[in-house]
Amino acid sequence: MRFSQEMRVRCSDPEALVELLAEWDRGQATSDIMGYIGTRLLADRDRPGHYVILAEFAEVDGDVPAADEAERNNLRHETDRWAAKLRALVDDEPEWLHYDELYRTGVTGNLRTG
Amino acid sequence: MNDPEPDPVPADDALLAARSIISAVRHEGTLAPAQMSLLAAVLEALLDVQIDPAEIDSISVQSLARRAAGWSDEFKRRTVQLMVLGELVLKPIPPDVARTVANFAEVLEVDDQFVRIARRYAQGGFGLAWLDLQQSGFVEHWQLAGTDQLKTTVKLEHQLAAGVEDTQLAEAWSAFRDLAPGTLGRGVWDMYRGRGFGLPGTNGGASAYLAQHDFVHVLADFGTNLKGEFEVFSLLGRADPDPKGFAWIATLIGLFETGYVADAGFFTSDLAEPRLDEHQMHVRLADALYRGRVLRDRLGVDLLEVDYHEHAGRPVADVCKDLGLVPKSARARDAGSPGAFDLDGMTTKQQAYAASLDAA
Numbered sequence: 419m420r421f422s423q424e425m426r427v428r429c430s431d432p433e434a435l436v437e438l439l440a441e442w443d444r445g446q447a448t449s450d451i452m453g454y455i456g457t458r459l460l461a462d463r464d465r466p467g468h469y470v471i472l473a474e475f476a477e478v479d480g481d482v483p484a485a486d487e488a489e490r491n492n493l494r495h496e497t498d499r500w501a502a503k504l505r506a507l508v509d510d511e512p513e514w515l516h517y518d519e520l521y522r523t524g525v526t527g528n529l530r531t532g
Numbered sequence: 533m534n535d536p537e538p539d540p541v542p543a544d545d546a547l548l549a550a551r552s553i554i555s556a557v558r559h560e561g562t563l564a565p566a567q568m569s570l571l572a573a574v575l576e577a578l579l580d581v582q583i584d585p586a587e588i589d590s591i592s593v594q595s596l597a598r599r600a601a602g603w604s605d606e607f608k609r610r611t612v613q614l615m616v617l618g619e620l621v622l623k624p625i626p627p628d629v630a631r632t633v634a635n636f637a638e639v640l641e642v643d644d645q646f647v648r649i650a651r652r653y654a655q656g657g658f659g660l661a662w663l664d665l666q667q668s669g670f671v672e673h674w675q676l677a678g679t680d681q682l683k684t685t686v687k688l689e690h691q692l693a694a695g696v697e698d699t700q701l702a703e704a705w706s707a708f709r710d711l712a713p714g715t716l717g718r719g720v721w722d723m724y725r726g727r728g729f730g731l732p733g734t735n736g737g738a739s740a741y742l743a744q745h746d747f748v749h750v751l752a753d754f755g756t757n758l759k760g761e762f763e764v765f766s767l768l769g770r771a772d773p774d775p776k777g778f779a780w781i782a783t784l785i786g787l788f789e790t791g792y793v794a795d796a797g798f799f800t801s802d803l804a805e806p807r808l809d810e811h812q813m814h815v816r817l818a819d820a821l822y823r824g825r826v827l828r829d830r831l832g833v834d835l836l837e838v839d840y841h842e843h844a845g846r847p848v849a850d851v852c853k854d855l856g857l858v859p860k861s862a863r864a865r866d867a868g869s870p871g872a873f874d875l876d877g878m879t880t881k882q883q884a885y886a887a888s889l890d891a892a
Contacts, residue, residue, distance in 0.1 A: 420656075447663035451648055455657030476655045479631055 420519040421453075421484035425471040427508040434507055435459060435469060442500055451478055453487020467509075485518065535858045538822075538829040541607070546579035548591070548599055549611045555590040556636040557618035559626045562586075566621050570814040574614065577818035578825055597639035606775070608640040613778045616646045620653075620782060621808055623790040630654035646778055653792050662793055665779055665786075681839035682740040684733065701740060702733030708844055716851050717844025719750040723872060727756060728885040742798050747840040751852055752823065753860055755870040755877015758788050759807055761799070763820040763869065770824025772834045812867035819864035823857065830856035 429435055439457050446454055453475040462468035475488040482490075491497055504512060541549070553575070557567055568585045575581045600608065615633045619625050630651040637647045645668035652661035684701045705724075708717035723729070723746060730737030738746070745764055752767055754760045762784055769780035786793030787801045789808045794801050807813060827835070843851045852859075860869060870877030878886060 443660060443663055444667065447660050448645070448667050451651050451655065454660075455652070455655055456659045476657065477627075478651075478655060480627055 419484060420522070421475040421488050422517045422519060423473045423475070423488055424515040424517065425473070425504070426513040426515070427469050427471065427504070428467055428510055429469055429508045430467060431507065432459075432461065432469065435471075438500070438503055438507060439471070445496070452491065453478060453482070453484055454491055471512075485516070488516075536826055536830045536856045538825045541579055543580075545600075545603065545607070546581050547583075548596070549607070549614075550575045550579055550581040550583060551588055551591045552596045552600070552611060552636060553614045553618055554585045554588045555592075555596075556615040556633045557622075557629055558590065558632075559622075559629050561590075564622060566809050566814075567618050569811045570621060570808065570817070571614075571618055573811070573814040573818035574617070574821060577822040578614070593635050593639045596636065600640060603640075605642075609642050609644055609775050612637045612640060612642045612644050613646060613775060616644070616650050616778070617781065617785075619650050620785045620792075621789065623792075625650060625654040627651075627654045644775065646782055649782065653790075658792055658794075662786075665783060665793070668776070668779075681744070681837055681841070683841055684740040697735045698733040698740070700733070702731055702737070704841060705731040705733060705743075711845055714847050715845050716747060716750060716840060716848050719848055719872070720746055720840075720844075723750060723756070726873070726886050726889065727878065727882040739798065741836065744836045744838070744840065747838075748835055749872050751848060751855070751857055752820070753871045754820070755872060755874060756882060757877055757879045758802060759813060759816070760870070760872075760877050762788070762807065762813070763816055766817050766820035767824040767827075768835050770821045771827035771831070772824075772836075773828060773832050774834065777834065815867040816864050816869045819861045819867075819869070823860070826858050827856055 427435075436459060439459055443457065446452075454473065455476045456474050458472045458474075460470040460472065462470070473488075475484040475491070477484050478487060550571075554563065554571060557563065557571075563571070563585055571585050572583065575583065575585075603611075612633070615636060619629050619633055622629065630653070634647050634651060637644060645664060649661045649664050649668075652658070652664060682701075683704050684698050705721070708721035709725075711718040711721070713722075724731055729746075732738050732740045732743040745768060748754070748764050748768060749756060749760070752764060754763045754767075762781075765780040765784050769777040771777070783793055783796050784799075785808065787796055787799050788803070789806065791801055791803050808817070838855070843854075868876075875883055875886065
């Protein structure tokens with residue numbers, strides 16, 4: 419089961435938010451594999467300046483749940499440093515929410531293996 | 533002079549490598565049909581091991597660690613990359629297969645980023661895997677690569693992005709038109725003209741860096757449809773002395789077979805039809821890898837770093853001989869591998885363009 423961490427933020431500089439996320443991803447891409455698998459940044463059309471960051475986590479080896487992988491991620495120093503940069507960029511303290519994934523549209527079985 | 537051959541691999545080591553590759557990519561004890569066919573072709577071409585993968589006994593990581601202790605670092609790494617090749621054709625990649633390959637890599641003391649990339653695919657982290665492939669495969673490689681052979685003074689922001697205007701470069705490529713038929717330069721010019729490709733140095737033309745691979749299309753006699761691209765980049769990647777060359781084939785499989793890569797800048801994903809699900813294509817790919825391996829052992833230079841402009845006025849056969857590029861095997865030809873100028877080797881769009889030239 420996948421796990422998502424949502425961060426709701428208010429920010430006047432979305433480009434800086436994008437760069438902060440891209441910088442994180444560049445660092446993660448060449449690091450040892452762990453639970454984090456990607457992020458989406460969404461802009462609220464009804465409330466300009468409001469954004470949602472959705473970070474997604476998955477199991478690595480099947481023996482540690484995705485939510486625990488996310489917890490491990492929270493304990494890393496680089497995550498602390500990233501969160502400090504996020505706080506410096508946004509207007510208020512981010513709101514953090516946590517979700518287990520129950521359903522996802524798309525392919526989950528064997529599509530084609532040759 | 534006889535055709536050059538790659539450095540021989542002792543038969544015991546070759547069989548051990550083959551066993552380890554098959555063992556690493558089995559899922560619940562079996563291989564998928566595509567894995568079976570691909571590995572049989574590749575192991576025969578690269579290691580001269582003729583086996584039925586389904587009949588091979590598995591080997592444990594501990595046993596491999598003990599018996600492979602004398603292998604060179606490069607042989608270990610190339611073996612691990614064949615394991616990765618054997619898992620990349622799966623969709624989805626079962627996490628236990630990705631983990632097993634990682635375990636084999638670990639006991640061989642191979643730290644290869646492509647193992648990690650396959651694990652990210654298995655995990656569903658496709659975006660992160662692509663970033664990893666770009667950074668670990670291409671970008672690091674370019675930072676070390678020379679660029680004098682490109683004949684461009686324009687600094688490329690992105691090595692694979694479409695070309696920008698560079699009059700001197702465009703003139704150099706246009707001049708290939710005046711060379712004698714049968715020469716490398718004229719061959720490349722004919723290929724561009726016959727398919728409507730924009731010359732490097734012209735606005736929107738091919739990237740000067742990527743255009744290097746078009747010389748290889750002509751030299752190696754590969755078509756320019758997606759199956760031909762599989763062949764040319766398999767050869768290029770395996771010929772590269774830097775094992776990061778594996779990034780090419782990993783990327784093309786992601787783009788044109790599994791969909792793990794959506795857009796690589798130079799190519800966009802095209803999954804209209806499976807291309808690596810038939811034995812003939814496995815034979816073609818294996819032969820391209822073999823030819824790349826010969827070049828790796830005899831030339832020892834990344835083909836994208838060769839100055840083809842220096843050889844442009846020479847017959848293609850002479851350039852191949854000097855580089856040590858062996859001809860396409862009869863087996864690959866029998867498997868349907870078209871030449872660089874065969875209609876069968878073109879995409880539908882390229883065929884239509886060629887037909888319009890004939891009609892004009």
